[in-house]
Amino acid sequence: MTAPPTTMTVDDFLRGVWRENPVVVQMLGLCPTLAVTNTVANGLAMAAATAFVLLGSNLLVSLLKKLIPHEVRITSYVLIIATFVTLADMLLEAAVPAVHKQLGPFVALIVVNCMILGRAESFASRNGPGRSLLDAMGTATGFTLVLLLLSGVRELLGSGTLLGIDILGTRFEPWVIMVLPPGGFLTLGVVMLLIGWRAERRASPATAGGAR
């Protein structure tokens, strides 16, 4: 195993955005991805709350990694994550009560988002705070982009609106299924299909030419 670079690189950020995107590549954090993407506003609020928890936990785990004994590291990470989630929950309710009401129980469920524990265990516990913060930002950005994409498609087709603004007019009959749980699976499935198809198309000429 080669020693990881110790300085911050752009790749620390970009990796989470695209190549190791938490949702469409690593398939992590699917519960909130499917559950709250029925409107763009919900998707954005969930992305913001998750980003807060991700940044906080990655930073703290990386700062405390030498103090936390290996045997109790997962317990400690979960404790750190749960603390940030509780804070996010209270801060959301105090700052934007309407959004908090919309997200309902899903803010509390950020605790069990594997993406966050995954970043703590596989990155923040092995790297310095600067790189861990960059990694968290990248992962949060990747998560946000997917949530925006899914919630945009679902709100547009399911309600004919975007961020509550009427886009498709009154003559459009909303596809109600899109705002229901099956709509989440369908949209995510189509997105995964397109991404897989694109990756395959890009890979085939590359393997033939032996490049890449």
Added chain:
Amino acid sequence: MSAVATPPPPTAPAAVPAWRLLATLGFAGALAGGLIVTVFRATLPRIEAHRAEVMEAAVREVLHQPARWDTLYLVDGALTSAPAPDVDRRRLERTFLGYTDQGALVGAAVTAGEPGFSDVITVMFGIEPATGRLLGMTILGHKETPGLGDKIEQPPFTPQFDGAEVPLRGVKAAPKPPHEVQTITGATISSRTVVTIVNHAAARWQPLVQAYLQGVGP
């Protein structure tokens, strides 16, 4: 005894003493607890103020902007405007009696909740205690399906309650006033639940308010 020498065990990483594990977790737990309590205390006033605002706005809405209102608390099966001082008022069920600026009674604002499709739906409605005529209805809280069940808090469903009379019946089409309201296509359970909540709460609170009004006199 076997003559074969067993290889020495691989050097295990130095075992962390149990007290250090306990101390780490104990310290982390205390830190987390302290942080949570601090933020809880810092955000609580805003959260409570917001809840009060929501409640106040709802009372204004369902009682048609009354000039003033009294808060009545339910203590031992009867309504009173002044519960004993040692009782925590926040734990008591309550209703609000709205008055015009001439002092005439507008109606009572009642809050109630029952399980809907996903979770408990909480509604507030205004009712004339003498006639059972509703003045309005608003949803205080719900977790119904976005795009379907959440239509219970929007027109054309909500305005139907203004002027309707209990007992209500939810019908799929062509509601006949004053006792029928039209349920929402695709959200039958959610909209029926709202109708049921209003019926149950009206049946419970209407006599309580009437008894209170007779007690205090006209």
